[in-house]
Amino acid sequence: MRNLNLSRLSKPIILVAFVVTLAILRPSSFLTISNFANVLWSVSVIGIMVCGTIFVFLLGGIDLSIGTLAGLSAVTVVEVIKNMGATNESVIIGVLAALGVGAAAGVVHGLIITKFDIPAFLVTFASQMVFLGLSMVITNNQIVSAREPVLFTAIGSMKVLGFPLPIYLMLLIAVGSWFVLSKTTFGRGIYAIGGNPVASEISGIQVKRSTVLCYVFSGVTAAIGGIVLAAMTQQGMASTGTGYETQVITAGVIGGVSLLGGVGTVSGCIYGAVLMGLINNALNLLSVPSTQSGLVQGLVIIVAVAFDALQHQDQSRRKARRILGRLGGDKANESPAA
Amino acid sequence: MSGLLLETRHICKSFSGVPVLQDVHFDVRPGEIHALMGENGAGKSTLIKIITGVYAKDQGELIWDGKPVQIDSYQACHALGISCIYQELSIIPPLTVAQNVYLNREPRKGPFIDYATMEKMTQKLIDRYDFPLKPSALTQDLGMGQRQLVEILKGLSSDSKLLIMDEPTSSLSGKEARSLFKIINALRDQGVSIIYISHRLEEVYALSDRVTILRDGKNAAVLEGDQITPKVVIEKMLGKAMEETDESSKLLRLGEGEVRLDVRGLTDAAGRYRDVSFQVHKGEILGIGGLIGAGRSEVVRAIYGIDKAAEGQIVLDGRPFAPSPCSSIAAGIGFVPEDRRSQGFVPLLSTVSNVALTNYDIIHKNGLAISAVDERELGKRAIDKIDIRPSDPDKEVGLMSGGNQQKVVLGKWLVRDLKLLIVDEPTAGIDIGAKKEIYDILDELASQGVSVIVVSSDLQELIRVSHRIIVMRKGSVVREFKGEVVTQAKILAASQGVEQSEGNAQ
Numbered sequence: 001m002r003n004l005n006l007s008r009l010s011k012p013i014i015l016v017a018f019v020v021t022l023a024i025l026r027p028s029s030f031l032t033i034s035n036f037a038n039v040l041w042s043v044s045v046i047g048i049m050v051c052g053t054i055f056v057f058l059l060g061g062i063d064l065s066i067g068t069l070a071g072l073s074a075v076t077v078v079e080v081i082k083n084m085g086a087t088n089e090s091v092i093i094g095v096l097a098a099l100g101v102g103a104a105a106g107v108v109h110g111l112i113i114t115k116f117d118i119p120a121f122l123v124t125f126a127s128q129m130v131f132l133g134l135s136m137v138i139t140n141n142q143i144v145s146a147r148e149p150v151l152f153t154a155i156g157s158m159k160v161l162g163f164p165l166p167i168y169l170m171l172l173i174a175v176g177s178w179f180v181l182s183k184t185t186f187g188r189g190i191y192a193i194g195g196n197p198v199a200s201e202i203s204g205i206q207v208k209r210s211t212v213l214c215y216v217f218s219g220v221t222a223a224i225g226g227i228v229l230a231a232m233t234q235q236g237m238a239s240t241g242t243g244y245e246t247q248v249i250t251a252g253v254i255g256g257v258s259l260l261g262g263v264g265t266v267s268g269c270i271y272g273a274v275l276m277g278l279i280n281n282a283l284n285l286l287s288v289p290s291t292q293s294g295l296v297q298g299l300v301i302i303v304a305v306a307f308d309a310l311q312h313q314d315q316s317r318r319k320a321r322r323i324l325g326r327l328g329g330d331k332a333n334e335s336p337a338a
Numbered sequence: 339m340s341g342l343l344l345e346t347r348h349i350c351k352s353f354s355g356v357p358v359l360q361d362v363h364f365d366v367r368p369g370e371i372h373a374l375m376g377e378n379g380a381g382k383s384t385l386i387k388i389i390t391g392v393y394a395k396d397q398g399e400l401i402w403d404g405k406p407v408q409i410d411s412y413q414a415c416h417a418l419g420i421s422c423i424y425q426e427l428s429i430i431p432p433l434t435v436a437q438n439v440y441l442n443r444e445p446r447k448g449p450f451i452d453y454a455t456m457e458k459m460t461q462k463l464i465d466r467y468d469f470p471l472k473p474s475a476l477t478q479d480l481g482m483g484q485r486q487l488v489e490i491l492k493g494l495s496s497d498s499k500l501l502i503m504d505e506p507t508s509s510l511s512g513k514e515a516r517s518l519f520k521i522i523n524a525l526r527d528q529g530v531s532i533i534y535i536s537h538r539l540e541e542v543y544a545l546s547d548r549v550t551i552l553r554d555g556k557n558a559a560v561l562e563g564d565q566i567t568p569k570v571v572i573e574k575m576l577g578k579a580m581e582e583t584d585e586s587s588k589l590l591r592l593g594e595g596e597v598r599l600d601v602r603g604l605t606d607a608a609g610r611y612r613d614v615s616f617q618v619h620k621g622e623i624l625g626i627g628g629l630i631g632a633g634r635s636e637v638v639r640a641i642y643g644i645d646k647a648a649e650g651q652i653v654l655d656g657r658p659f660a661p662s663p664c665s666s667i668a669a670g671i672g673f674v675p676e677d678r679r680s681q682g683f684v685p686l687l688s689t690v691s692n693v694a695l696t697n698y699d700i701i702h703k704n705g706l707a708i709s710a711v712d713e714r715e716l717g718k719r720a721i722d723k724i725d726i727r728p729s730d731p732d733k734e735v736g737l738m739s740g741g742n743q744q745k746v747v748l749g750k751w752l753v754r755d756l757k758l759l760i761v762d763e764p765t766a767g768i769d770i771g772a773k774k775e776i777y778d779i780l781d782e783l784a785s786q787g788v789s790v791i792v793v794s795s796d797l798q799e800l801i802r803v804s805h806r807i808i809v810m811r812k813g814s815v816v817r818e819f820k821g822e823v824v825t826q827a828k829i830l831a832a833s834q835g836v837e838q839s840e841g842n843a844q
Contacts, residue, residue: 183707185698192695195684202644202675202682203695203750204667262686 011256011271014304018278026285035281037163043251043277044166045070045225045232050248050255050269051170051177052221055214057252058181058194060261061113061120063215066222066248068131069105070241073098073226075135078146078236086148094152095227102223103216105131110212128245135238145235156231166228170270173221178266190214194261251276254305275304341404343368343531344389344420344500349398351384358384359555362398366500369529371522373542376552377575377769382535385552386502390422391415419499423492423506429485431478435471436460439492463495467521483514483630490518494525501525502533505767507541513629519545538796539568553577575770592821593806596620597656598789599758601641604650610636611813614650618758623780623790625804627797627829633813634793635676638760641791642666642673655757667696672751676762676793678740682747685736689726690717692735693750700754720749724779741772748776752783759783762793777803797826809833 022030029035049066056063077094084090105127112123146152158165181187189210192200201207225244230236253259254275255268279300283293344366351359359381366372376382387393389400391409399406402418409415415422429438436457437444444451445459460473469487471480477488486506493501503522507515522532522545536542542549549566551558551574559574599618604611611633618624626634640647643661652659654669666673675681683692694701694713702712717731724745728738735746744764751759761780765773780790780803794800800807807819809832817832 179707185708188691188694188698188708191691192684192687195686196680198681199675199683200695202642202663202673204663205695206664262684 022282029285033162039277039281040167041164043273044170045228046247046251047170047270047273048173049221049225050251051173052217053248054264054269055217057257057264058190059214060194063124063218064245065124065128067241067244068128069222070226070244071238072131072135073101073223074230074236074240075138076101077227078144078230081146088149088151091152098223098227102219106216106219110215114208114211139238143235143237147234152231153234174266174270345401347399350396363557364550366531369526370547371526371532371534371545373534373546373549377771380552381555421493421498422502423489429477429488435475435488436473438477438488439495463491483510486510500531504535551575588801589823590820591805600653602651604647607648614815616808618789621784621787623784623803623805625800625807626793627800627807628810628833632810634810635762638762638793642760670757672756672759674747674761678744678747683735688732689746690714690731692746693717693720696750697754716753720753723752724749741768744768756788758789760791797829811835
């Protein structure tokens, strides 16, 4: 029954508490399918991006470039569409080009980090500026609009069974990411590298190759995020996606990702993203003035993370007691009560 | 002063209702070296933590210099004149030796730290104990052995009456350890009392005036002078008679049969080993002896392929072999690294996941998806094979005792078909019970035809497990022992470059 302890349930508890509270306060506007669709739609880009960036988090790395990389991808796709006359082929080529940009960025990040052993923080911080700069050069710092063709705008807003396409895209990527992380040799290796890179290397895991691949995943999901953003807003510009890196990191941390590596799940990250969306939604529905919303948002996040941490602390305190017990005697360890 | 410096009476301590210390008595006289011994889990660390104020005792009293005292913090313990040199290094790498030694006790000139005086004070200490250190050196540039000396210097710097040393030699070379013993003896002569905790029995015999042995949280014995013999100490620790009491010599085998591994002229680009050649036969355990820094670990790392040798050839089963961890694992080579904590296992992961790490090639997959059932089976097999405790396959390895962590590291190799297993310091810092189990497993592997290379600085261990022994010194193989009676003295002499006479190991 160890899977049913309280700490495992703290996330669902917070979510349910949130939903129930809002349902009581604003029953008519909150408890509608269209509102749920809206909440999920609003966090879909964060959700998509965090599913790739979690690979980097698990390594103990970080990718600060995903925001402006999403911008560069958005700019790439809308420029291709504009220059090819807004045909359906232009959408396919534009999307592939944007994905290529994301993957290439990931390869470059991975290679620099592994070959030169430079902290990921510095590498991706620098490339964050490079990507922003590139987008500005490409667009001449202008907004490039893309209202056509329908094939493109549908990516951002077409509804299937009442829910917009990006939500399905988020779920699809989340499932894929979950599968890779928990079911494949590569994914298991990522957790091992994050926990102890030297032991992983000695155990025959290709640490460098895996590292590069993780940054590629992060780059590709950033690109998908950028494409979706462009499709949603029907335009692309250098500042598209700016600031998303902080939101993605926040979603991950709320979801239980350790920035030191080795700890975190895809479901946790999606939970983090959804909780952020719910908070925003609640502020809207409760008509909190926008001047105060940042303040409230920050405080709610702190409370949610603290509640979650408290549960884990209980668990880790028990663990600590067991360790202390072991220092004194193996018996403490073997007792069924421990 | 004829009384006792420190006395603990009727100490009891439980964790979560499980008693770890029961009515323990322990006393230290002024100016004696008192060894505290016992298997892992016997309660040594808990007792020390009660003396140093880390844990509160449930019952009992502490008497310091004839007066009952309360020690409820490290500051209180420090104020009495007790210093503890921890096994876990408490050195801060980016600081200098002097900054580390006087951390939080820096001499001041007005509001500012007086660095010049601090370095002078440190130099004085260094001179007094003749340590090979410089006050201005950054500790991050020092080797592990030297860092340990900084730690000791820190303990000595506060004019303690009682110095507690927990495994002080675990990362020292033979030379460094010998100079430490000199220092310990000199300190005793100056009237300082020392509580000495070590797994290396020979150190305890060489140093101690008295030995207190704990077993299962209770007093097992206090031995003094001539009573301290290996046989008695081990019997008291284990609570039973030893089957083999004397392992200081052994008749080695000749080293015959089919050659499994042939190492030819292995040379390192950085010069840490030169022109190293040797063979390992099928079903043979080859011991590699030598001092720390002789290049033994570097050679076995190159054979497994973690680092590359600049020159030389490695031939496995008659075929030239270019090692890398991946290809070595595929070829049937296993490797248990020197430092299990930093290289051996992933602390956050469970036994199952750690065992699976090297064995994904033999775990069943449905398409790309790893079979969780098969993975678990493999973990359980490892647990059964080597008796990992706790036997819960989901237990995080980081939470286990040292011996069991090492069993996990070894266990992941035991579930696959091996041709050659390389183990580097396989039993460093683990208790006698677990040691014996690991030796038994190595013996069993050899009897099944697996070749084993054992690198060990523990002479007793080297003699106990090896069929044949080579000794390295300063990067070269200097001596091979086979088909003859080998003693600790002979190995030690070869490691130190002394042509052996009928010398003494001690």
